[in-house]
Amino acid sequence: MRRSFLILGILSLVIIGGLVLTKHMVSKEIALAKLKSDFVSNVSHELRTPLALIRLYAETLELGRITTVDKRQQYYRIIRKESERLTALINNILDFSRIEAGRKEYEFRKTDIAELVRNTLDSYRYQIEQQGFALEESIGTNLPALELDREAIARALVNLINNALKYSDNEKFLGVKLFRENGVVKLEVEDHGIGIGRNDQSKIFEKFYRAGDPLVHNTKGSGLGLSLVQHITQAHGGDIAVESTPGKGSKFILSLPVTLPADSVQAA
Ligand code: ADP
Secondary structure, three states: OOHHHHHHHHHHHHHHHHHHHHHHHHHHHHHHHHHHHHHHHHHHHHHHHHHHHHHHHHHHHOOOOOOOOOHHHHHHOOOOHHHHHHHOOOOOOOHHHHHHOOOOOOOOOOOOHHHHHHHHHHHHHHHHHOOOEEEEEEOOOOOOOOEEEHHHHHHHHHHHHHHHOOOOOOOEEEEEEEEEOOOOEEEEEEEEOOOOOOOHHHOOOOOOOOOHHHHHHHHOOOOOOOHHHHHHHHHOOEEEEEEEEEOEEEEEEEEOOOOOOOOHHHHH
């Protein structure tokens, strides 16, 4: 009798354990399915807006109604900016699908990271200032050459800059800092925007994840940017961290290990 009860008890425990595990897995799948469906609607929305603007401005130009040169230039600029936005989004999605399929390859070349950061900032400076942001840049000198995939690191920086611009409301500040600290080169992107709650800080690097803040909800996004930044950084043997206070702002810190150039190793 006692043995039968014992066996019954063990069986009940196994069944309960199985049920708990199944519930856990099903809710994880449901959460992922919801994230995916949000992603599809976010991305469709993100694709539709720039396309509609490009069409509108191109049609207006085509009709020849714009007589002043300044106005025409402004329309051309909007078309260029919106196409760049589309390209960035599509590049993110393509990169993401390559990563998911395990086909993403990086081309590491010895790179002057200070020049790379300066060039990337130069192509965004106009947009940053146009949106009313104060840009503070501090790029260290005498940084060692790093083995980097130029395009990937530039994309990571662009994603961080775009986020800083998107998630700032009252105080429009963007700080970009590049410096060496012991064995790593650090690239920091700081804003004085809405900030990120403690609970969200560990989740924002997951694919599709977007925080629940109303400003985030009303801002276009796919939830892929930071997961790409993390993948790119880790592929370089580095790390990404965030420091943030809700309502005060955020700082993303990308650390890349210094690999000594072969000739200096030889010299040593
Ligand atoms: P997306 O911006 O397309 O939503 P990301 O992966 O780039 O996707 O970011 C994920 C989430 O992290 C954002 O939805 C937002 O909630 C939060 N986030 C990222 N960067 C910032 C920032 N600089 N300030 C506040 N929140 C941010």
